[in-house]
Amino acid sequence: MKRLLTTLFGLTFLATAAADPRAVATSINTFGLDLHRRLAGAGGNLVTSPWSIESALAMTWAGAAHQTKTEMQTVLRLPEDGAAVHAGFASLAADLEALAQKSRDRVKAARRSGGPATALEINTANRLFGDGGYPFEKRFLSLTEKSYGAPLEVLDFRKSPEAARLRINGWVASRTKDRIPELIPGGVIDRDTRLVLTNAIYLKAPWAEEFKEEPNVPFFVNGTQPVRVAGLVRESRFGYLEIPGGAAVTVPYADAGLQFVLFVPSSQDGLPALEKKLTPELLAKTAQAEGRDIQLHFPKFKLEPGRVMLSENLIAMGMPSAFNRPAGSADFSGIAPRKPDDYLYISQVIHQAFIAVDQHGTEAAAATAVVMPRAYSAMREKPKPLEIRVDRPFAFAIQHEASGACLFLGRVTDPR
Numbered sequence: 523m524k525r526l527l528t529t530l531f532g533l534t535f536l537a538t539a540a541a542d543p544r545a546v547a548t549s550i551n552t553f554g555l556d557l558h559r560r561l562a563g564a565g566g567n568l569v570t571s572p573w574s575i576e577s578a579l580a581m582t583w584a585g586a587a588h589q590t591k592t593e594m595q596t597v598l599r600l601p602e603d604g605a606a607v608h609a610g611f612a613s614l615a616a617d618l619e620a621l622a623q624k625s626r627d628r629v630k631a632a633r634r635s636g637g638p639a640t641a642l643e644i645n646t647a648n649r650l651f652g653d654g655g656y657p658f659e660k661r662f663l664s665l666t667e668k669s670y671g672a673p674l675e676v677l678d679f680r681k682s683p684e685a686a687r688l689r690i691n692g693w694v695a696s697r698t699k700d701r702i703p704e705l706i707p708g709g710v711i712d713r714d715t716r717l718v719l720t721n722a723i724y725l726k727a728p729w730a731e732e733f734k735e736e737p738n739v740p741f742f743v744n745g746t747q748p749v750r751v752a753g754l755v756r757e758s759r760f761g762y763l764e765i766p767g768g769a770a771v772t773v774p775y776a777d778a779g780l781q782f783v784l785f786v787p788s789s790q791d792g793l794p795a796l797e798k799k800l801t802p803e804l805l806a807k808t809a810q811a812e813g814r815d816i817q818l819h820f821p822k823f824k825l826e827p828g829r830v831m832l833s834e835n836l837i838a839m840g841m842p843s844a845f846n847r848p849a850g851s852a853d854f855s856g857i858a859p860r861k862p863d864d865y866l867y868i869s870q871v872i873h874q875a876f877i878a879v880d881q882h883g884t885e886a887a888a889a890t891a892v893v894m895p896r897a898y899s900a901m902r903e904k905p906k907p908l909e910i911r912v913d914r915p916f917a918f919a920i921q922h923e924a925s926g927a928c929l930f931l932g933r934v935t936d937p938r
Contacts, residue, residue, distance in 0.1 A: 546610030547927035550576045551802040552599040554931050569825045569875045569932030578721040585662045585857030593841040608669035618644045621779040642777050643726040647697045648672035651718040653679045662857050679715040687711040697722035701876040727775035733881040742914045743936045745791030751937050752822045761811030767796040770808045783808050785917035793915040809926040820912035823937035824878040832871040844868045
């Protein structure tokens with residue numbers, strides 16, 4: 523029996539831009555929160571890319587039929603209109619590319635004027651790796667290439683499965699600047715593999731305004747153990763939103779369009795309770811959070827978790843037939859003809875992500891002094907900025923502001 527292997531990952535970000543990506547953003551965030559809470563149950567640090575996982579599985583869903591399609595749609599929280607789903611993913615990817623192009627244009631202008639500049643990098647890619655002798659449906663190949671920018675690359679899985687694995691891993695590594703050097707482990711791809719669907723995203727986003735380093739600040743690991751860690755501090759106008767069990771603070775990246783979101787619990791051990799209260803509606807509100815003067819302290823961190831095999835989680839979430847459970851139930855007849863003794867199913871969904879947060883943002887220098895002597899009258903003093911110290915486990919997201927979609931979602935219980 524032939525099998526379908528779906529692989530995907532994120533870090534660590536193409537067709538028509540006319541569609542509104544907000545419905546897809548809601549699907550990404552709802553599924554992302556479902557999966558985040560499930561994975562967070564094991565405790566510890568965590569980072570995933572809901573956008574990456576949903577993108578790869580949406581491509582796979584495009585070729586599903588009957589019960590398999592219904593189950594996947596329910597788990598992925600996708601709207602019923604498949605054409606709108608695929609157009610939404612295309613629109614979101616196009617908008618990310620537009621943000622990157624805007625940043626590159628700014629860099630060119632800054633170089634002409636002699637000013638320092640650092641560009642926002644957002645690189646996204648999808649690709650299908652398929653066996654050369656397998657009868658893939660032309661309609662499916664056309665849809666994935668048009669809506670997801672995912673061409674089919676022919677490999678010889680039957681004769682050279684290990685060479686095929688190395689080629690796929692090499693493609694992933696190149697698209698992530700070697701942050702994900704070996705997504706697929708040995709033994710996963712074999713002579714029965716017929717298709718691998720992949721998504722890659724790489725993001726490098728300088729802050730709109732630089733943070734200062736704050737060495738040796740307190741942090742309560744797992745909400746209980748006091749340690750000293752390297753931190754960051756900045757006083758500025760940040761987005762602020764009170765949420766059940768804590769607060770959300772949004773930090774803009776250069777060129778606007780993307781933001782980093784901190785979800786800070788009100789108590790040292792309050793992260794699990796706060797995570798349970800996060801909703802897609804709340805994530806949508808953080809994308810439009812009103813500004814407030816804040817002195818923000820939070821720790822530097824770098825997360826490099828290994829690959830995560832998501833199959834059992836996805837089965838438990840409600841899509842067993844995609845994984846051919848029970849035997850004979852998988853239906854991906856939209857990808858290739860389904861025969862009683864030769865049909866596709868998902869054997870593994872593999873995800874890996876990387877993130878590092880430090881003080882660096884747009885490198886720029888400016889000094890302005892406006893000296894204004896003040897005549898005393900009934901003027902009110904400027905209110906002191908709200909001070910927020912993130913000295914406890916917290917959750918975070920990297921969010922596309924226009925749609926609210928979370929490109930990355932995670933938690934930090936130990937930033938060391």
